[in-house]
Amino acid sequence: MTQTPNILLVIADQMTPFMLEACGYPIARTRNLAALAARGVQFTNAYTPSPICVPARSCLMTGLHTSTTGCYDNGDPYHSFIPTFAHYLTNAGYETILSGKMHFVGADQLHGFKRRLNTDIYPSGFIWSYPLLDPDDPEAKAFDFAPQYQAQNIGAGWSLELQYDEETHFRALEYLRHAPDGPFLLTVSYTNPHPPYIVPRKYWEMYKDADLPLPHYPDDMDDRYSDFDRAFIRWYGLDRKSIRNPDDLMAMRRGFAALAQYVDDKLGELLEVLDEQGLRDNTVVIFTSDHGEMLGEKGLIQKRSxxxxxxxxxxxxxxxxxxxxxxxxxxxxxxxxATLADMAGQTLARPMEGRSLLPALRGEPLPDVPVISEYHGEGIMRPSFMVRQGAWKMIYCHGSAPQLFNLETDPGEWDNRAGDASVAKIEAALLSVITDGFDLEAIGRDVWDRLAQKQVVNAAMAANETAWDYVVDQDAARQYVRK
Structure with missing residues (x-):
């Protein structure tokens, strides 16, 4: 590259790597992603900082933990004065453009982007914040999640989610075909393969006879559940509606694989336009997702885990x-x-809690430091963390016993080594990353204090009929041929 590079950041939603051919699992056919990996750098052990949409995306934008920004659930904002990568790249001379989902909550629907090419798919208010379920109501559940994973509700068809991604994709292609002369950052964020698993027919039929491996369920699986697991079994309604039978598991995996290939084809079209416009050799291309999806593993669905x-x-x-x-x-x-700011040569106004991967991208050794993911919001409402370092991984929900797994010998996370004297030093070291690095009591209080405040604002906004949903500034009279 002989000039400041353009950046194309492509984000899928809820895309677990364990279903992708490009990540070493011959299930969803992802030839474009595989080609990108063959010419780029693939990080095979990448984690979300929070396994839910809004908090994960707040981390993606700011480089800060959700417990730093206070963005705990899908109804939480973060401060507009926190610089994002879009702010830093704007200040470096980039035109910063967003097409698709970023799930910003609150009045700031740009967070540093110059403009958005379409609106968001989800509401911008605080309405997706919920307390714990009523323990005295055995039928209480947050949403009726389980039906989205049952075979009778999965298959060929069309959905609002597909309609949104088609618009997102069209706007992104349109932008690339008329890209500015100066450097640009184009973020293209699809909502698929997030459920519902309603799939364009041609993709659904591609997986009609596909060999889709189903999860393994030990006989004592239910006895191995943590307090965190049990909370979400009830939250999703899985204690009343099962998704464990082979027909449901096969359908959800077929739907996921088909939608993953749909997104992969979108990536391919974006790259084709970069080639057509002579932009590919001066454009950094990044592909990632906000978090994964359980897809029936361990009898669980969705994210948050x-x-x-x-x-x-x-x-x-x-x-x-x-x-x-x-x-x-x-x-x-x-x-x-931090990597994007480093690419643009920007000095950080406040330290980020992530690190720049640019030295590793240039071939330097990457230090093995603890990688942290956290979830404290709806469904559990108490501090919960994951720490991964080397082969070892700890899951800790405050007030409950930890889980400790060696992912090299136990990739399925079945053998909880917590309490094993032979690995006591490892357990203590990973636990100290959480207990020494985070104020668990303060996080626990903040989760509940924020909830009460947001409920007041939600009620007032409903009464006033006000909203922050993004409206695209578009003058149709100036489009196409007018002279």
């Missing part, structure tokens, strides 16, 4: 002119903002 299928994400970065590589050292989506 700190197990691997929910916490791990794909992360591929292609910088033209750098050598392809595969890096196994654990990293975080939290590292991406």
């Amino acid at each position: 700190l197990y691997e299928w929910s916490a791990r994400i794909p992360l591929i970065i292609d910088i033209p002119g750098t050598a392809p590589a595969s890096i196994d050292t654990p990293v975080s989506l939290l590292d991406l903002p």
Whole structure:
């Protein structure tokens, strides 16, 4: 590259790497992602900083933990005075553009982007913040999540989610075909393969006879559940509606694989336009996701879990002119903002809690430091953390016994080694990352204090019929041929 590089950041939603051919699992056909990995750097142990949409994306934007920004759940904002990678790149001379979902909550619907090419798919208010379920109501659940994972509700068709991604994609292609002369940052963020698993027919039929491995369930699986697991079994309604039968598991995995290929084809079209416009050799291309998806593993669905299928994400970065590589050292989506600011030569106004991966992208060794993911919000409402370092991973929900797994010997996270004297030093070291690095009591109080305040604002906004949902500034009279 002989000039300031453009940056294309492509984000999928809820895309676990354990279903992707490009990540070493011959299930969803992702030829474009595989080609990107072959010419770029693939981080094979990348994690979300929080396994839920809004908090994960707040970390992606700011490089800060959710417990630093106070963005705990899908109804939480973060301060507009916190610099994001979009602010830093704007100040470096980039035109910063967003097409698609970023799930900003609150009045700031740009957070440093110059403009958005379409609105968001989800509400901008605080309405997706919930207390714990009523323990005296055995039928209480947050949403009726389970039906989205049952075979009768999965298959070929069309959805609002697909409609949104088609608009997101069209606007992104339109932008690339008329890209500015100066450097640009284009973030393209699709909502698929997030459920519902309603799939364009041609993609659904591609997986009609596909060999889709189903999860393994030990006979004593239910006895191995942690307090965190049990809270979300009830939260999702899985204690009343099962998703464990082979028909449901096969349908959800077929739907996921088909939608993952749909997103992969979108990536391919973006790259084709970069080539057509002569931009590819001067454009950094990044592909990732906000978090993963359990897809029936351990009998669980959705995100929020700190197990691997929910916490791990794909992360591929292609910088033209750098050598392809595969890096196994654990990293975080939290590292991406510092990396982008580093690429743009920007000095940080406040230290980020992620680190720049730029030295590793240039071939330097990447230190193995603890990688942290956290979830404290709806469904559990108490501090919960994951720490990964080397082969070892700890999951800790405040007030409950920890779980400790060796992912090299136990990739399925079945053998809890917590309390094993032979690994006591490892357990103590990982636990201290959490207890010494975070004020657990303060986080626990803040989660509840914020909830009460947001409920007051929600009620007033409903009464006033006000909203912050983004409206695209678009003058149709100035489009196309008018002279």
